[in-house]
Amino acid sequence: MINYPKIIEELGNIKTIQNLEEVKKLSQDYYYFSPILASILQDKTADLVVIPTSEKEVLKVAQICVKYQIPITVRGAGTGNYGQCIPLNGGIVLDMTQMKKIHWIKSGVACVDAGIKMSVLERETKKQGWELRMIPSTYKIATLGGFIGGGSGGIGSINYGQLRDRGNLNKVRVITLEKEPKIIELKGDETQQINHAYGTNGIITQLEIPLAPTYNWIDIIVTFDDFITSVKFGQALADSDGIIKKLISIHAKPIASYFTALKSYLPKGENCALLTIAENSLYPLQELVNEYQGKITYQQDLSKENNINLIEFTWNHTTFHVRNIEPNITYLQTFFFTIDKVEEMYNYFGDEVMMHLEFLRVEGKAIPAGLQLVKFSTEERLNEIIKYHEKNGAFIANPHTYILEDGGRKKIDIEQLNFKKIVDPYGLMNQGKMKAWKNN
Numbered sequence: 001m002i003n004y005p006k007i008i009e010e011l012g013n014i015k016t017i018q019n020l021e022e023v024k025k026l027s028q029d030y031y032y033f034s035p036i037l038a039s040i041l042q043d044k045t046a047d048l049v050v051i052p053t054s055e056k057e058v059l060k061v062a063q064i065c066v067k068y069q070i071p072i073t074v075r076g077a078g079t080g081n082y083g084q085c086i087p088l089n090g091g092i093v094l095d096m097t098q099m100k101k102i103h104w105i106k107s108g109v110a111c112v113d114a115g116i117k118m119s120v121l122e123r124e125t126k127k128q129g130w131e132l133r134m135i136p137s138t139y140k141i142a143t144l145g146g147f148i149g150g151g152s153g154g155i156g157s158i159n160y161g162q163l164r165d166r167g168n169l170n171k172v173r174v175i176t177l178e179k180e181p182k183i184i185e186l187k188g189d190e191t192q193q194i195n196h197a198y199g200t201n202g203i204i205t206q207l208e209i210p211l212a213p214t215y216n217w218i219d220i221i222v223t224f225d226d227f228i229t230s231v232k233f234g235q236a237l238a239d240s241d242g243i244i245k246k247l248i249s250i251h252a253k254p255i256a257s258y259f260t261a262l263k264s265y266l267p268k269g270e271n272c273a274l275l276t277i278a279e280n281s282l283y284p285l286q287e288l289v290n291e292y293q294g295k296i297t298y299q300q301d302l303s304k305e306n307n308i309n310l311i312e313f314t315w316n317h318t319t320f321h322v323r324n325i326e327p328n329i330t331y332l333q334t335f336f337f338t339i340d341k342v343e344e345m346y347n348y349f350g351d352e353v354m355m356h357l358e359f360l361r362v363e364g365k366a367i368p369a370g371l372q373l374v375k376f377s378t379e380e381r382l383n384e385i386i387k388y389h390e391k392n393g394a395f396i397a398n399p400h401t402y403i404l405e406d407g408g409r410k411k412i413d414i415e416q417l418n419f420k421k422i423v424d425p426y427g428l429m430n431q432g433k434m435k436a437w438k439n440n
């Protein structure tokens, strides 16, 4: 039995939250997009939330967790989708959002604390002509540490691939939960040991991240009569090296009918492409749109004041908007690799699985990846849909599990497991999420 009043006393000046309601709120994420996870995780909560403001304070929390063998779950903004930062066995939730210092930005690299919001960081990098290489659609509130811990890619992935691709993370500082917790630094390939490890093997306190040159970006909506034509347009745009873009998001009818704020531009929920294109690429984009008989219904310069941000209708924000109207809709995460595969699944499932695609670069090649919307009936049917995709050559990163290896990875990451053995020998971090550790 852990004596929390004593723990709070030992934490001294470090901020804590004990109020049950607040603790519960800070123990949750967006797990409920999955009806499967919703039923498993809804009652899980921490015993105490601790909010450090410096690396020194994180080190102290780590020492106390080791001393009293307290489970610890690191949390950024809690926007993860798979219960990534939900503590399964109580203990401490370590809220990193007050660790938000920008140490420096120079020569296309930023060095920051892990709890910084990506939007805040970008505001600063843009002053020097840089931006983040990729951001999730939750970038306004999500933290950079949480993106590395739990995210995969997003807006910008059409140019820079995924977070795990070599070169997208330079360096991290990590606090261990060894007998004597300490600070270590990982550089280059070494950072893969903690990249997308759900905070199971060390607390990231600081990151050095390479940036991308920024442009004057324009949001554009293009509509198409035929869905497969919109996919072909997406692929052609993705492959057009001379057109500078950072978002190619394709939506089959009737998905856009759920986008209430875009109603004037998509009155019939048309098949559409939501794009972010550099201003200096507008002319060739128009030529490509003409080639595929699309129609531009919206165009907005993002440097000007406006209420619409197309990013927030793409990636998993699409699911968010649809669920606001139909809460029984859930989603999949699929790598299709080819347009033929998209067409096959589109025709096979019809309205039961609505096709939402994001183009991104995988191993140097632009491919369509799906965040399809599924009309949920039963868990058996959902698994049947997943199996059908897998049997027919599409790769599913299952969003209906909180287990690290059962999601996108499909196999044990020996490097991450071995790193955990060193830095978290008591298995205190985000317990129950790494299958390899459970089976160890």
Ligand SMILES: Cc1cc2nc3c(=O)[nH]c(=O)nc-3n(C[C@H](O)[C@H](O)[C@H](O)COP(=O)(O)OP(=O)(O)OC[C@H]3O[C@@H](n4cnc5c(N)ncnc54)[C@H](O)[C@@H]3O)c2cc1C
Pocket: 029, 030, 073, 074, 075, 076, 077, 078, 079, 080, 081, 084, 085, 096, 114, 115, 135, 136, 137, 138, 141, 142, 143, 144, 145, 146, 147, 148, 149, 150, 151, 152, 153, 154, 155, 197, 198, 199, 200, 202, 203, 204, 205, 315, 316, 317, 320, 430
């Ligand atoms: C509507 C919606 C849209 C989304 N769109 C995208 C998208 O486009 N792309 C994408 O990749 N994801 C997306 N996500 C998932 C999520 O928003 C992002 O991955 C986001 O970057 C997570 O950041 P966070 O600060 O909220 O992390 P959290 O959810 O707080 O944490 C995520 C994981 O990282 C770990 N973690 C957090 N901080 C640290 C740290 N300092 N050290 C070690 N581990 C840590 C946590 O323990 C947890 O396992 C979306 C989610 C929603 C709900």
